Amino acid sequence: MTPTDKHTESKIFDAATEIFEEKGLAAARMQDIADRAKINKALLHYYFRSKEKLFMAVFDKLADKVFKKFSGIFEEDMPFEEKIRYFFKEHISFLQKNPRLPMFILAEISRNPRLLEKFLSKINISNIKTKISSDVSANLPEEAIPHLMVSIVSLSVFPIAAKPILKGILEQAGIEYNQFIKERMQVAPDFIISALKQYNVESKNNEKQ
Amino acid sequence: MTPTDKHTESKIFDAATEIFEEKGLAAARMQDIADRAKINKALLHYYFRSKEKLFMAVFDKLADKVFKKFSGIFEEDMPFEEKIRYFFKEHISFLQKNPRLPMFILAEISRNPRLLEKFLSKINISNIKTKISSDVSANLPEEAIPHLMVSIVSLSVFPIAAKPILKGILEQAGIEYNQFIKERMQVAPDFIISALKQYNVESKNNEKQ
DNA sequence: ATATGGTTTAACCGTTTGGTCAAATATAAG
DNA sequence: CTTATATTTGACCAAACGGTTAAACCATAT
Incomplete structure (x- = not known):
């Protein structure tokens, strides 16, 4: 893993934490998380396979x-x-x-x-x-x-x-x-x-x- | 239908109350509410114009x-x-x-x-x-x-x-x-x-x- | 320089969602 | 019975959603 890897993954994780805390699992949108992390939505699925997996990691x-x-x-x-x-x-x-x-x-x-x-x-x-x-x-x-x-x-x-x-x-x-x-x-x-x-x-x- | 049956509007309202309390606004599904009230989904919009209006009434x-x-x-x-x-x-x-x-x-x-x-x-x-x-x-x-x-x-x-x-x-x-x-x-x-x-x-x- | 392998993206897909509508049915009035 | 009005339904729609894919990108080792 390169250093940029951790960087992106933790950017996603931090953004997801904010969005999930604010809106909860049901109201949180993958696109919102991607926007806040300033990355493409597909990257969410590259690092965390699904919304549920990402949520579980945050929780x-x-x-x-x-x-x-x-x-x-x-x-x-x-x-x-x-x-x-x-x-x-x-x-x-x-x-x-x-x-x-x-x-x-x-x-x-x-x-x-x-x-x-x-x-x-x-x-x-x-x-x-x-x-x-x-x-x-x-x-x-x-x-x-x-x-x-x-x-x-x-x-x-x-x-x-x-x-x-x-x-x-x-x-x-x-x-x-x-x-x-x-x-x-x-x-x-x-x-x-x-x-x-x-x-x-x-x-x-x-x-x- | 027997006359003792609840009116449709209150059947919808009661079902909506249950579903919203259980799942919250974001996770609640209009179809679930219709199912629990045992009526057609379009009836929800006939009595309460939108999901938000229905939610507001319940809240x-x-x-x-x-x-x-x-x-x-x-x-x-x-x-x-x-x-x-x-x-x-x-x-x-x-x-x-x-x-x-x-x-x-x-x-x-x-x-x-x-x-x-x-x-x-x-x-x-x-x-x-x-x-x-x-x-x-x-x-x-x-x-x-x-x-x-x-x-x-x-x-x-x-x-x-x-x-x-x-x-x-x-x-x-x-x-x-x-x-x-x-x-x-x-x-x-x-x-x-x-x-x-x-x-x-x-x-x-x-x-x- | 180029081949390799991890990273990132735009475009796309199938499904679910809230919402609409015309037609059908029940209810009540004349 | 006929007409008018209110209620109920199945079929449908556009938008939003989570998720996929193929191609582009980029760093690095040979």
Whole structure:
């Protein structure tokens, strides 16, 4: 392979990523991808045999990107509170750089369940669960861990995934979206940590009874 | 045809709703809609002039449905804590009956910003904000209200909107999705109320300083 | 310089798509 | 029954789509 090979292939791949993220698989047009990559449409089929193959390559890469960012964060060695704050800071700033990513993944999976397998195969959920578990097991019963995880992800992903609609609503109330999201990096972990502290207060009160 | 048969227009509308919710605008086929409604494809254009017009009619109806359910809940006259619990119970059970609705609205809006205007025109956000504000203004500063609202919506909508992927992950961990969502009706409001209580504790401590 | 093999293109192809239309059928009114 | 109007259909169309092909192009090794 010559150096120009990689060049073209990655130009196509980058263009395809943009178009697929913007429009989704069904609405994306091979001609649009070729135009954005500034190459002939036939080249798409030369490097990636079909639209579906090209899409799969893009989806795979993006799913990998999400997964690596997600799982890496909980590897860090720090106290749980700090880890929560670190997660939101890292995760929200990552999603801000890739604002279309979460909606793309969610929407495509919900319309083609076969993509789910591809996505799940990357995640070792019990691994992450064990990590969180060891962090908070002193404070939280085992059954509550998945709920905590879902709450954390909901609070970090949703405001980015729903960006267009949330931005619209906020602006109706005179609030700027980007500023709001910046605040979220502080507000959301505060919210979670407060909830957990309160939980501890309540369980200690129950123990005393 | 028996007189109990639905009128053609509503048969078309119902079929279109199903297909559009399942596949989205771009992937939906007029022929599929006609097939599901068990009528000739030309009839679609007789009652609704074009695919876009039909889609707009469906989107408008569904956006209305979401909006009415959302805004109605905070009209109720009850203490704030109880209202939060009532919101999650009502909202999650509504979304469970219409599991594709949130992802449909979010995905279509994110791909066609013109739909956002249609959606926003239905919502009077400052109205809702005022209601919540009067509920919690004694306990929470004005600036925190939008964040609380976004947190509430994130925690209620995300686990339903991301159903396929969340279901997959949960099952990998041996947890059944429907049971998990049922638990959420209790866990999520607990979480929010705990966070707010803790917030009050902290602000009272700050006042003492 | 030319033969070789990977790269790029314009032109083309078969199918699918949203949409149209004239004819057929059902419904209701005179 | 006859006429007028509304509904339904099969056949059809032009455009758009993903995909193919043969030829042109270009770098490099001999």
